[in-house]
Amino acid sequence: MTDDSRAYSPGLEGVLAGETALAMVDGANGRLLYRGYPIAELVERGTYAQVAELLWTGEWPVEAHLACAPVPDEVLAVLRALPPTTSPMDALRTAVSAWGAARRLGWPPTVNEARAITAFAPSALAAFARLRDGLEPIRPDPGLPLAAGFLSQLTGAPPDPAHARALDAYLIVGAEHGFNASTFAARVIVSTRSDLASAVAGAIGALKGPLHGGAPSEVVNQLHEMGTAEEAERWMRDALARGERLMGFGHRVYRAYDPRAAALRRVAESLAGSAEWLGMAVQVEEIALRLLAEHKPDRVIQTNVEFYAAAVLQGVGLPPDLFPATFALARHAGWTAHALEQAAANRLIRPDARYVGHGPRRLPV
Ligand code: COA
8 A cells, every 4th residue: 555645536526637618518507518509509500510510620610511421341341240139339339440440540630530430430330220130231322411311321211301300409419518438538548649430439338338328228118118107107106116216317417407308308399200109208207307306305306318318219210229329429529529629739648546455565485
């Protein structure tokens, strides 16, 4: 043991580990701003392409177009070699890694690389989703924006405009959220002067963990288990009595209503196809908030982004096991913007650890 009295915060909680001009996450007041613009306004008036450009360059473009890029042959060969049982997050991480190997990226990362990897990832995920079903991948239509291009590569049909718009809104809401675990992982990797594909592959690995990116498909599972709104109260009371958590509620940072949940609820309401499912979700939310307030009177537990993310993703027809990887597609804009920001004022991220092991000793004879 060494005598080290420096401040230590497990999990780096509360530690300022860097500076960013990208997102302001104001948990106490339930506000989220990207470069100063409120998330609700960005969802209402912007597109994912505009929001991504804003994050990368700092400028709000009057118009922006970001289409899905084709999957290079080298990457398709890797995706074909994966077993169909591979989790979509693992497939996406592998595809990004193979893409980086083929591209041989350098340092520092550039805005064009950020655009390229963000445009490539939806095509790679759609290609894998088709391959595991025994279908051939479809080349992206360069005229379609990212969300529409992703949906049409999944189904092989022209996307429903309302679905494309709803998914675009979901991508905006998921694009960026400060120094979360996956973003921090990306910044650590870039800080070593490693390349952008390595940073994004590492970020996907961090997002894969159930403490970070796994909740929306569990929201769907819980709603299915409840069955009907009438059954929901008994189901949730029993779950809380067993010490289980209600998925889609509570947040480490937000104490007020998560502004992303509010924005996505409006999007979900615009989806005619999800009307019945949404009606149940709205009733479940009301009951859940009432029960959680009774269950934890001293703690504010509000609806989080995952609850209405599940409603939107279900409404646009995505299978629940693609939800986490679709979240990863959204976060590409944020990860790559952080990589650019880190590289622009780089300092190797290398914290210290408090040593709690043995003092010096001799090997046994
Ligand atoms: N359902 C039931 N109880 C909950 C709860 C939920 N969704 N969220 C928090 N609580 C309870 C905890 O059981 C804990 O009770 P305890 O002190 O008796 O053990 C208390 O509230 C504090 O929980 P804690 O995990 O310390 O709070 P946190 O702020 O660190 O938790 C989450 C944040 C997101 C991990 C937590 O709210 C959660 O697990 N939510 C469900 C999963 C989810 O929706 N995740 C997506 C996040 S975007």
